Amino acid sequence: MVNHILIKNSFVLYLRMLLILIINLYTSRLILKYLGVEDYGVYNVIGGVVGMFSLLSNSLSNAISRFLTLSLGKNDIESLKKTFCTSVNIQIVFALCICFLIEILGVWFLNYKLNIPSSRLYAANWILHLSLLTFIIGLISVPYNALIIAHEKMSAFAYIGVLEVFLKLCAALSLALISWDRLIYWAGSLAIISIFIRFIYGLYCSKNFIECKYYFLFDKKMLKQMGGFAGWSFIGESAGVLKNEGINILLNLFFGPIVNAANGIAMQVNALVVQFSSNFLTAVNPQITKRYVSEELESVYRFVKDCSRLCFNLIFIAIVPILYSTKFLLGLWLHIVPDYSVIFVRLVLISAITESVCYPMITLQRATGVMRNYQIATGCVHLLNFPIAWGFLRFKYPPEVVFYIAIILGFINIWVRLIMLRRIIPISISEFIKEVIGRVFLVAMLVALPLSYFSYWHSLDNIYRLIISLCIPIVIIYIVGVNRREKEMFFNYISKKIRK
Numbered sequence: 232m233v234n235h236i237l238i239k240n241s242f243v244l245y246l247r248m249l250l251i252l253i254i255n256l257y258t259s260r261l262i263l264k265y266l267g268v269e270d271y272g273v274y275n276v277i278g279g280v281v282g283m284f285s286l287l288s289n290s291l292s293n294a295i296s297r298f299l300t301l302s303l304g305k306n307d308i309e310s311l312k313k314t315f316c317t318s319v320n321i322q323i324v325f326a327l328c329i330c331f332l333i334e335i336l337g338v339w340f341l342n343y344k345l346n347i348p349s350s351r352l353y354a355a356n357w358i359l360h361l362s363l364l365t366f367i368i369g370l371i372s373v374p375y376n377a378l379i380i381a382h383e384k385m386s387a388f389a390y391i392g393v394l395e396v397f398l399k400l401c402a403a404l405s406l407a408l409i410s411w412d413r414l415i416y417w418a419g420s421l422a423i424i425s426i427f428i429r430f431i432y433g434l435y436c437s438k439n440f441i442e443c444k445y446y447f448l449f450d451k452k453m454l455k456q457m458g459g460f461a462g463w464s465f466i467g468e469s470a471g472v473l474k475n476e477g478i479n480i481l482l483n484l485f486f487g488p489i490v491n492a493a494n495g496i497a498m499q500v501n502a503l504v505v506q507f508s509s510n511f512l513t514a515v516n517p518q519i520t521k522r523y524v525s526e527e528l529e530s531v532y533r534f535v536k537d538c539s540r541l542c543f544n545l546i547f548i549a550i551v552p553i554l555y556s557t558k559f560l561l562g563l564w565l566h567i568v569p570d571y572s573v574i575f576v577r578l579v580l581i582s583a584i585t586e587s588v589c590y591p592m593i594t595l596q597r598a599t600g601v602m603r604n605y606q607i608a609t610g611c612v613h614l615l616n617f618p619i620a621w622g623f624l625r626f627k628y629p630p631e632v633v634f635y636i637a638i639i640l641g642f643i644n645i646w647v648r649l650i651m652l653r654r655i656i657p658i659s660i661s662e663f664i665k666e667v668i669g670r671v672f673l674v675a676m677l678v679a680l681p682l683s684y685f686s687y688w689h690s691l692d693n694i695y696r697l698i699i700s701l702c703i704p705i706v707i708i709y710i711v712g713v714n715r716r717e718k719e720m721f722f723n724y725i726s727k728k729i730r731k
Contacts, residue, residue, distance in 0.1 A: 254396045256564055258403045259499055262417065263492075264566040265406035270414045272488030272569075273351055275495035276479055277341065277358045295321070295374055298453070300381040300520040308442060316448040318374040326367045333363050345480070346487045354414045361418035368425040375432040378440055381517055387439075391431055398424045474616045478633050481617070485624045490571055496561070497575035501583055504549045516594045523598040531595065532658050536667055538591040543671045544712045546587045547678075548704050550580045555682060555700035571630060578634035584675075585641040588667060592648050595656070605651040612644045674712045678704050 263271050295318040302311040337359055341347070347355050379388050402420035409416050436443040475498070482490045515538050522531040553560060557576050561568045596605050620633040645668070649660050681703055685696070 250393055251396045254393075254400050255499075255503055258396070258400045259496075260565055261400075261403040261406060263496075265403075265413055266417065268492045268567060268569050269348065269488050270351065270354075271495060272483075272490070272492035273347055273355055274358060274414060274418070275498075276345060276347075276483045276488060276491045277355055278362055278476075295377050299374070299377045300517050301524055311442040312444065313448060313453055315374055315378065315442050316446055317453050318377075319371070319445055320447065322371050322373055326370050329370070330363065330367065333359070337363075344484070346483050348488075351414075354412050357412075357415045358418045361415070361422045364422045365418075365425045368422070368429050372429045372432055375429075375436045375443070378436050378443060379432070382440065384439070387435055391428065391435070394431070395424065395428045398427070474613055474637060477617045478620055478637075481621055481624060481633070482630055486630055489569060490630050493569040493571035493575050496565070496569060496572045497579045500553065500576050501579045504546060504553065504580060504583060515591060519591065519594045520598040523595065528656055531598075532656060535591045535595050536663060539588045539663075539667045540670055540712065542590055543584070543587045543667075544674070544708045547584060547671075547674065548701075548708065550584055551678060551682070551704045552697055552700040554580055556697045559697070574631050575634065578631060578638065582634060582638045582641055585638060585645070588671060589645055589648055592652055596648070596652055599655050604654070605648075608647050608651050609644050612640055612647055616640055670712065674704075674707055677707045677711060 266274065295314075298314045299311065299318070302314050338356070341355060341359055342352065345355075376388075399421070402417065402424065405420075406413050406417065479491060479494055479498075482494055519531060519535065519538075522534060554577055557573050561572055561576065616633075616637055619636050623632045623636070624630070649658075649663060652658060653660055682700060685699055
């Protein structure tokens with residue numbers, strides 16, 4: 232059952248998301264305008280090089296979030312303090328390791344393998360080091376962010392997030408005033424902003440959470456537990472990194488930075504849209520973990536089913552208007568629309584729709600701590616994306632083929648996740664298919680039919696197409712996509728806010 236705390240936190244996060252969405256859209260337009268397509272593509276692919284090394288840290292980041300939430304769910308303050316201090320030390324060690332790897336492998340790969348114009352190599356090396364600094368600051372911030380989420384203090388998370396994007400907007404506006412290398416200036420601005428935001432997170436946590444008092448501690452038992460959890464998460468995380476940053480590097484090797492610019496636009500649209508579901512998940516994830524810790528297995532299974540449907544509905548409402556009016560929206564948003572951007576955006580968003588129902592299941596799987604077989608199974612499916620894409624590109628297929636492959640593998644992984652989760656928790660796959668997969672498939676079909684009719688028979692102005700493609704999914708989801716209890720709970724919450 233979706234409770235009032237969840238609705239409240241989701242509401243706060245969606246206000247944050249809406250403001251961030253507007254600012255980010257305008258910021259991206261400015262960046263592409265002032266950097267140009269080629270420099271934008273260079274920045275995007277170098278970010279992918281740094282991101283490739285995130286597979287060494289993402290698995291531990293997930294472990295940190297899980298163990299902090301578990302300790303908080305048990306109300307064990309001493310364990311929470313140990314977990315926090317151990318987490319910070321682990322992230323510092325990993326930051327040093329990643330620095331070492333990028334300074335050796337990353338610099339070599341950038342200068343001798345990537346397809347970057349020789350006139351931009353000097354700037355590209357600066358971007359690599361500044362992007363590395365930004366990445367490391369974010370890495371060390373993970374335990375602090377995880378504490379805020381575990382305590383479900385979403386308003387603080389929202390305010391700091393809005394401050395961050397506002398500072399990025401100021402940096403983007405200042406690009407017009409810069410007469411020297413704008414690419415280096417932009418990367419340097421992001422590094423400075425990341426340091427400042429890291430300071431704000433640390434200050435908030437130290438003032439509000441008693442467990443956020445750092446001292447040197449390396450708890451061997453906890454390190455072993457985190458390492459065991461993270462070790463098997465490594466497979467899944469490496470698959471995710473290869474799916475995104477790895478594919479971006481493949482596109483650079485075969486097609487150059489211009490196609491990287493189109494991929495960067497597609498990834499940014501995807502990231503903005505996925506915020507609709509990620510904000511919801513930020514509010515949901517602690518509750519899934521806490522319910523599992525309390526051994527409320529039947530309750531947590533019902534909760535995950537409800538969340539899977541709601542997650543799909545939220546991201547579907549955001550995605551349908553973009554799919555229906557992609558060319559119009561990109562032209563409205565960007566000063567320059569790189570080649571391949573329209574098809575890339577559409578395919579990336581279709582892939583996001585297929586994966587949206589899996590997010591609550593992933594959180595529940597992580598809450599169990601039983602990761603080995605799950606990560607091997609799902610990770611192997613996602614790992615296929617990189618070699619299959621490389622093979623198709625070697626045979627001169629167009630760049631969009633990499634996204635078709637990702638969509639097919641995404642469908643396969645839905646079934647794999649269900650099968651692996653059933654081995655740990657007594658769930659009914661047929662029930663999940665009927666109540667979640669069947670319901671969301673029905674919603675998708677009922678939305679697609681009238682939109683196909685309008686596309687085929689009516690030559691509508693773009694603004695009318697946009698309005699229709701936004702209204703139809705909302706109406707269909709209200710009628711078919713949510714049950715009576717969820718409607719009543721939502722309207723009760725809104726009516727209380729209006730009365731206040």
